[in-house]
Amino acid sequence: MIEFTYWDIIRNLLLATRWTILLSLVSFIGGGLVGLIVMSMRISKNRIVSAIARGYIELFQGTPLLMQLFLAFFGMALLGFTVPAWLAAGTALILWTAAFLSEIWRGCVQAIAKGQWEASASLAMSRFEQMRYVILPQAIRIAIPPTVGFSVQVVKGTALTSIIGFIELTRAGTTLTNATFQPFLVYGLVALIYFALCWPLSKSSQILERRLNVSHNRH
Amino acid sequence: MSLITVTDVRKRFGENEVLKGITLEVGRGEVVAIIGKSGSGKSTLLRCINGLEQINDGAISVAGAQLLPGEAALRQLRLKIGMIFQSFNLFPHLTAGRNVMLSQQVVKKTPAPEAEGMARRMLEQVGLSEKFDAYPDELSGGQQQRVAIARALAMEPMGLLCDEITSALDPELVSEVLAVVKQLAAEGMTLVMVTHEMKFARDVCDRVVFMHQGRVHEVGPPAEVFANPGTPELKQFLGML
Amino acid sequence: MGYQLNFGWIPQYMPVLLHGIGITIYLIAVGAVAGCILGIVCAWTRALGPVWARPPVAAYVELIRNTPFMVQLFFIFFGLPSLGVQMNELQAATLAMIVNLGAYSCEIIRAGIQATPKGQFEAGASLAMSRIQTFRHVVLIPALQRIWPALSSQIVIVMLGSAVVSQVAAEDLTYAANFIQSRNFRAFETYIVATVVYLGLSILLRFALDALGWVLFPRRKAAR
Ligand SMILES: Nc1ncnc2c1ncn2[C@@H]1O[C@H](COP(=O)(O)OP(=O)(O)O)[C@@H](O)[C@H]1O
Ligand SMILES: [Mg+2]
Numbered sequence: 139m140i141e142f143t144y145w146d147i148i149r150n151l152l153l154a155t156r157w158t159i160l161l162s163l164v165s166f167i168g169g170g171l172v173g174l175i176v177m178s179m180r181i182s183k184n185r186i187v188s189a190i191a192r193g194y195i196e197l198f199q200g201t202p203l204l205m206q207l208f209l210a211f212f213g214m215a216l217l218g219f220t221v222p223a224w225l226a227a228g229t230a231l232i233l234w235t236a237a238f239l240s241e242i243w244r245g246c247v248q249a250i251a252k253g254q255w256e257a258s259a260s261l262a263m264s265r266f267e268q269m270r271y272v273i274l275p276q277a278i279r280i281a282i283p284p285t286v287g288f289s290v291q292v293v294k295g296t297a298l299t300s301i302i303g304f305i306e307l308t309r310a311g312t313t314l315t316n317a318t319f320q321p322f323l324v325y326g327l328v329a330l331i332y333f334a335l336c337w338p339l340s341k342s343s344q345i346l347e348r349r350l351n352v353s354h355n356r357h
Numbered sequence: 358m359s360l361i362t363v364t365d366v367r368k369r370f371g372e373n374e375v376l377k378g379i380t381l382e383v384g385r386g387e388v389v390a391i392i393g394k395s396g397s398g399k400s401t402l403l404r405c406i407n408g409l410e411q412i413n414d415g416a417i418s419v420a421g422a423q424l425l426p427g428e429a430a431l432r433q434l435r436l437k438i439g440m441i442f443q444s445f446n447l448f449p450h451l452t453a454g455r456n457v458m459l460s461q462q463v464v465k466k467t468p469a470p471e472a473e474g475m476a477r478r479m480l481e482q483v484g485l486s487e488k489f490d491a492y493p494d495e496l497s498g499g500q501q502q503r504v505a506i507a508r509a510l511a512m513e514p515m516g517l518l519c520d521e522i523t524s525a526l527d528p529e530l531v532s533e534v535l536a537v538v539k540q541l542a543a544e545g546m547t548l549v550m551v552t553h554e555m556k557f558a559r560d561v562c563d564r565v566v567f568m569h570q571g572r573v574h575e576v577g578p579p580a581e582v583f584a585n586p587g588t589p590e591l592k593q594f595l596g597m598l
Numbered sequence: 599m600g601y602q603l604n605f606g607w608i609p610q611y612m613p614v615l616l617h618g619i620g621i622t623i624y625l626i627a628v629g630a631v632a633g634c635i636l637g638i639v640c641a642w643t644r645a646l647g648p649v650w651a652r653p654p655v656a657a658y659v660e661l662i663r664n665t666p667f668m669v670q671l672f673f674i675f676f677g678l679p680s681l682g683v684q685m686n687e688l689q690a691a692t693l694a695m696i697v698n699l700g701a702y703s704c705e706i707i708r709a710g711i712q713a714t715p716k717g718q719f720e721a722g723a724s725l726a727m728s729r730i731q732t733f734r735h736v737v738l739i740p741a742l743q744r745i746w747p748a749l750s751s752q753i754v755i756v757m758l759g760s761a762v763v764s765q766v767a768a769e770d771l772t773y774a775a776n777f778i779q780s781r782n783f784r785a786f787e788t789y790i791v792a793t794v795v796y797l798g799l800s801i802l803l804r805f806a807l808d809a810l811g812w813v814l815f816p817r818r819k820a821a822r
Contacts, residue, residue, distance in 0.1 A: 200754075200800040202761035204772060205793040212785040216601050257446035257505075260407050261460035261512060262435035264428055271463055275450045290664065297666035301765060308669060321676035329665045329673060336664035 142318045148327065154310030155331055161306060162293045162335075164228050169235025169292070170285075176240035178269075181247060191240070198237030204298050206230040211302045227299035235292055242288060246281040247273055283350060287343035290336045297332070307331060358421075360385045360516050360547050361406060361438070366415035368401055375401045377571040378415070383516070388548045390558035390579070393568035394594060399551040402568070403518045406549070407440045420515060436464070439509030443521040445501040447493040453480065453504045454489035457511045465512070472511075479507035483537050499530030503537055516547035523554060555595075559583055567591050607782045608791065611774075618774025619795060621688070625770060626757040626803065629695030633756070634749070636696060637703025642733060644704065645711045655704070662701035668762045670694050675766040691763035691770070699756045706748045710741035743815040750807040754800050761796070771795060 179191035198206065210233075211226035250273050258268040300309035311328035315321045361383040368376040375398045383389050391399050404410045406417055408424060408431040417424040419437050424430065448456050457476035461467040467475070480486050483503035493501055502522055509517055519538065523531040535557050542548055542561050552558055558565055558579055565582040567575040569590045575582060586592045608615075643655045662670065674697075675690035685693065714737050722732030742749070764773035775792035779785040 197797065200758075200797045201793045202758040202772070202796055204761040205789055205796060208775075208789040209786065209793060212789060216786055251446075253442060253444050253446035254448065256409055256440075257442060257448070258460070259409060259431075260435055260440035260442075261508065262432050262464045263460055264432060267463050271459055272448050276448075279450075294664075294666040297668050298762065300668075301762070308666065308672075311669070311672070315672075315676060320680075321672070322678070322680045325669060325673040325677045329661070329669050332665040332669060333661060337660060340660070340664055 142314070147314055147318065147320075147324060150314055151307060151310055151324075151327055151331060154305060154307045155335070157304070157306040158293065158296050158308075159335070161224070161227060161231065161296045161299065161304070162289070165231035165235050165296065166289055166292050168228070168232035169239055172232055172236035173239035173243065176236050177243045177247070180240060180244050183265075195237045195241055198234050199241070203230070203234050203295055204301060206234055207298055207302050223299065223302050223304040226302055227296070227304045231292065231295060231299070234295065235288075238288055238291070239285065242284045243277070243281055246277040246284075249280060250276050280350060283343050283347035286339055286346060290339045290343075293335050293339070294332065358385065359383060360387075360420055361549070362416075362418045363402075363406065364416045364418075366402075366405060366417060367413050368398075368405055368410060369413050375571055376405070376412075379571075379573055381566065381573060381576075383547060383549055385515070385547055386545045387564065388542045388562045389550070389564050389566060390562040391549065391551045391566045391568060392553070392555070392558065392594070393574075397568045398571045399568055400520050403440065403520050403549065403551060407438060407518055408434055409440075432464070436512065437515045438518060439512055439514040439516070440518045441502070441505050441509055441520065441522045443524050445493075445498070445505045445525070447501050447504055447508075449493050452490050452492055453485065453496065453507075456493070456504055457508045460508070461511055475511050476507070479511045480504070482510070482540075483507045484533070497530060498526045499533045502526065502534050506534075506537055506541075510541075516549065517541070519548060519550040519552070521551050521553065523552070555583070567594065569594075603787055604784055605787055605791070607778070607784060607787075611778045611782070614774045614778055615771070615791070615795070618769060618771035619799070621769050621773075622757070622760060622771040622799065625691060625695055625760050625763065625768075626753070628692055629699055629756060629760070630753045632696045633699025634703050634707075634753075636700030637707050638738070640700060640704035641707035641711055645708050646729065646733060659701045659704050662698055663705070667694065667698050667759045668765060670698060671763060671766060687763075687766050687768040690766055691760070691768035694763070695756060695760060698759070699753065702752045702756070703749055706745050706752060707741060709748075710743075710745035711737060713744055714741055739815070743811075746807075746811045746815065750804060750811070753807060754803055757803055758796065758800060 176191050176194055179187050180195065182188050182191075207226065207230045210230040211221055211223070214221040214226055214229070254272055254276070255268055258272040263271070296306055297308040300306060300312065303309075307328055311324050315324045318324060359382040361381075363379055363381040366376055366379045367374065379398075379402060381402075391402070393399055401410060405412050406419075406424075411426060419434055422433065424434055447453075448459065451459060454473065454476050457479055458469070458472040461472040461475060462469060477486060477489060480489055483506055485500060485503055485507070488496060488500060488504070493504070496504065502525075506517075506522075522538075523534050526534065531554070535554065538548065538550070539557075539561050550558075550562070562579055565577060565579045566573055567582065567586075567590075575587055575591050582591070583595065586595055586597065640655045640659065643651050644659075647655075671691065671694040674694050675685065675687070678685070678690075718736050718740075719732060722736040727735065760770060761772040763770050764776055767773065771792055775788050779788040782788065
């Protein structure tokens with residue numbers, strides 16, 4: 139049997155952390171893009187379009203991320219090709235992230251006073267132009283703190299992908315536990331690494347939020 | 358020839374009929390004051406004319422073109438008629454100058470230098486040429502409202518709809534905004550103003566429209582309307598009963 | 599292509615599914631009640647409690663909120679026994695849920711407490727109530743009412759998160775689905791069914807929490 143030093147354990151965990159970070163980034167960016175579309179649909183004046191978006195959000199916020207991962211994994215397999223774990227993981231996480239970000243952002247857009255829509259409408263701007271030049275620049279400012287805050291949920295969400303076989307930090311922890319029989323140490327370290335990834339994000343979200351409240355209404 | 362023609366317009370919010378058949382013509386260069394109690398439908402009428410509310414019945418036409426739903430038609434309408442709001446509604450993330458430039462650039466595709474030139478001229482016209490780079494929250498209410506007027510004027514509209522544009526202002530700031538409006542009227546701009554400034558209505562307007570419970574209750578030249586109100590409702594409104 | 603979805607296996611596995619649903623409901627019921635009580639105690643400590651007790655509570659809250667639930671669960675189930683703490687799967691899962699929700703509800707409830715107008719504390723003090731009495735009788739209920747929607751959402755999120763307790767073989771709904779799909783070889787359909795059940799549970803749970811809100815806070819308005 140191979141002997142693992144502390145350093146071996148830490149090194150292996152850190153190597154696996156790369157995949158946690160990469161998957162988080164992909165999910166967050168992809169989820170942001172899809173979320174922007176879902177959010178636009180959700181605030182659309184067309185009832186059907188808006189209802190579709192609402193159904194999407196309800197579905198992904200009302201079911202466990204783990205089920206979404208399973209369904210992506212086994213559902214894509216039904217389409218007739220073997221699905222690599224990273225693909226199912228990325229797909230499910232992107233769709234899940236989009237559902238949450240779109241709702242966060244909708245709240246921010248709706249926090250912008252109705253008069254801003256009306257003033258820009260009275261200046262003959264189209265709905266898209268109102269959104270692009272007047273509403274979004276204001277909404278983005280207030281959207282940044284909760285968006286950064288949600289990125290923590292995304293990082294933590296990637297842990298579930300270990301269950302469908304994506305090899306990231308948690309999965310590496312399980313493997314190392316089985317090899318070293320030191321679950322207390324290994325899972326403690328895994329938790330610390332997640333903490334090191336997430337805590338700065340949580341903290342900056344709080345700081346940004348506080349700064350926004352102080353400079354209320356300032357440009 | 359009239360610029361704005363409102364024919365038998367009805368507007369409901371759910372069960373509540375707010376406009377009960379309004380007919381009104383506003384000629385080019387005419388200055389019309391709309392007066393009436395709170396809740397009588399004055400704002401709703403202006404918002405319908407600007408396409409911010411859809412009418413349930415009747416017709417509105419501006420410069421000969423019928424107001425139809427749909428984004429393209431609304432855009433055409435709003436290029437002809439601007440609107441000033443009680444709460445200014447300046448864009449807080451843009452400087453005064455950029456507020457005035459934005460829709461020129463976005464809607465009319467005016468190149469930046471020309472839009473800026475126009476913005477500077479308009480800000481000068483409302484007496485704020487030195488505030489080009491100020492953000493709205495650095496301006497007083499009266500200054501903000503004057504920027505809003507400059508912003509609407511920069512689109513070179515044929516007429517302006519003004520909804521109680523001095524009601525949110527501290528009393529000492531009202532006159533600076535009214536002075537700008539008065540000057541516009543003198544230059545021949547078509548104006549439809551909802552106002553509680555009776556002295557201003559008397560001095561500046563060509564015609565006064567008294568609205569009551571969703572209808573045009575009385576219309577006439579200010580001298581007549583204020584001196585000889587024909588109905589008890591108007592008398593009561595003017596405090597003569 | 600040409601794959602036919604097949605749900606004919608459902609009746610046969612109904613008892614397994616129902617058992618799983620029961621465990622999931624048990625987990626969220628115990629987790630929510632105990633988690634919120636823990637959250638109230640922690641929130642009181644952080645907002646009003648003795649100064650020496652605040653940093654450890656803050657550390658607990660930050661640690662839990664910034665690590666995945668599954669890692670917390672593994673730590674409790676696999677890690678704690680090496681310290682001599684023995685638990686079965688269900689006990690470990692329950693404890694993990696309580697500890698997790700305790701941290702989240704602490705932050706939510708604390709925000710509610712801190713939004714209490716200062717006059718409320720002063721009024722309590724002027725009536726010769728102790729600090730704990732003021733908290734218990736004057737501050738807590740309006741604070742909970744203020745944050746009830748946020749707390750409800752968090753409870754639903756924790757319920758959905760409970761799916762991972764299947765990974766330590768606690769026999770919840772997901773465990774049932776894993777078991778069934780290993781027998782019927784209909785993984786996709788099995789997880790569809792489980793997903794639909796979860797969706798139903800989350801809708802029901804939200805409904806129940808709204809109703810509970812009406813019962814707990816019959817007066818419409820909380821002091822802001
Ligand atoms: N968006 C709306 N939804 C429902 N009712 C409205 C809306 N806007 C105005 N109303 C109602 O229409 C009536 C007239 O309002 P408004 O036109 O603002 O009156 P005024 O400007 O003369 O004070 C009021 O009773 C008001 O409550
Ligand atoms: Mg009004």
